[in-house]
Amino acid sequence: MDMKNRSLSRRMFLKVAGWLTLAGGMINIPGMARAQEKRDVISEKVRFEGKGGALGGYLSRPAGKGPYPGVIVIHENRGITDYIQDVTRNLAQEGYVGLSVNLLSRSLGPDYPGGSDEAMNALGKLSDAEAMADLDAGVDYLKKQPVVFTNSIGCMGFCMGGRFSLLFAAHRKELTAAVVFYGRPVNKITPLQPKSPIDLAAEIAAPLLGNYGAADAGIPVADVRKLEEALKKSNKTFDIKIYPEAKHAFHKEGPNYHEAASRDAWKRAVAWLGKYLKP
Numbered sequence: 321m322d323m324k325n326r327s328l329s330r331r332m333f334l335k336v337a338g339w340l341t342l343a344g345g346m347i348n349i350p351g352m353a354r355a356q357e358k359r360d361v362i363s364e365k366v367r368f369e370g371k372g373g374a375l376g377g378y379l380s381r382p383a384g385k386g387p388y389p390g391v392i393v394i395h396e397n398r399g400i401t402d403y404i405q406d407v408t409r410n411l412a413q414e415g416y417v418g419l420s421v422n423l424l425s426r427s428l429g430p431d432y433p434g435g436s437d438e439a440m441n442a443l444g445k446l447s448d449a450e451a452m453a454d455l456d457a458g459v460d461y462l463k464k465q466p467v468v469f470t471n472s473i474g475c476m477g478f479c480m481g482g483r484f485s486l487l488f489a490a491h492r493k494e495l496t497a498a499v500v501f502y503g504r505p506v507n508k509i510t511p512l513q514p515k516s517p518i519d520l521a522a523e524i525a526a527p528l529l530g531n532y533g534a535a536d537a538g539i540p541v542a543d544v545r546k547l548e549e550a551l552k553k554s555n556k557t558f559d560i561k562i563y564p565e566a567k568h569a570f571h572k573e574g575p576n577y578h579e580a581a582s583r584d585a586w587k588r589a590v591a592w593l594g595k596y597l598k599p
Contacts, residue, residue: 364379374430380418387468388468391473392475394475396569399436475492482504499589534565
């Protein structure tokens with residue numbers, strides 16, 4: 321089967337799987353790393369207030385009473401796509417309340433869907449300070465939910481969101497775990513991005529897990545090693561793994577999808593969150 325048809329098949333299977341999961345079905349998802357122990361989840365679009373105005377989000381939680389730990393899911397540079405919704409639901413199936421904050425809310429509105437070039441262009445104009453403020457609002461919203469264990473909140477980010485996950489772990493000191501999927505540790509210094517994540521390594525309080533690909537054309541392995549050294553120098557708790565053959569965005573379906581790396585990285589992420597978020 322060629323990659324295009326394989327991706328389409330996986331997307332269709334995931335949609336069917338989502339319907340069956342909501343109906344209480346028990347399924348294993350091939351390819352995509354997905355929770356093995358299935359539970360009913362409740363997913364919905366939400367809206368809450370931030371410093372820059374109304375923010376949209378996608379919330380997914382276990383159907384039980386809780387309380388459950390919370391995880392802020394930080395999306396890629398195209399917004400809350402189907403993939404990010406899948407990730408958020410997967411976390412709910414693992415026993416977390418997942419919330420993806422729509423970082424397009426300031427520019428294109430809280431209900432703007434992800435996936436377009438317009439979304440990518442808009443996110444390219446988002447400052448680090450604005451992103452941190454919107455993610456702060458997401459944490460504050462999670463903490464107001466009766467189903468959330470307020471002393472146990474982490475973050476997980478992908479691509480652009482992976483970089484923001486690094487920054488947020490330094491910014492929001494109360495986070496108790498952080499997970500990064502191929503987030504850029506070194507960036508060009510600009511007014512929108514005044515610091516690189518490695519410059520803030522000493523300020524990271526949460527235990528940090530990183531998943532990177534050695535074949536990532538946009539993130540040199542040398543930069544990942546610099547991040548490791550900065551964390552080590554500051555005596556931080558961290559675990560960074562570089563997958564030899566994996567490219568950027570290896571966890572999501574598409575041309576760069578790497579099944580072995582995707583499965584292992586998700587397994588590591590779930591174990592990390594379980595170790596540091598669950599009582």
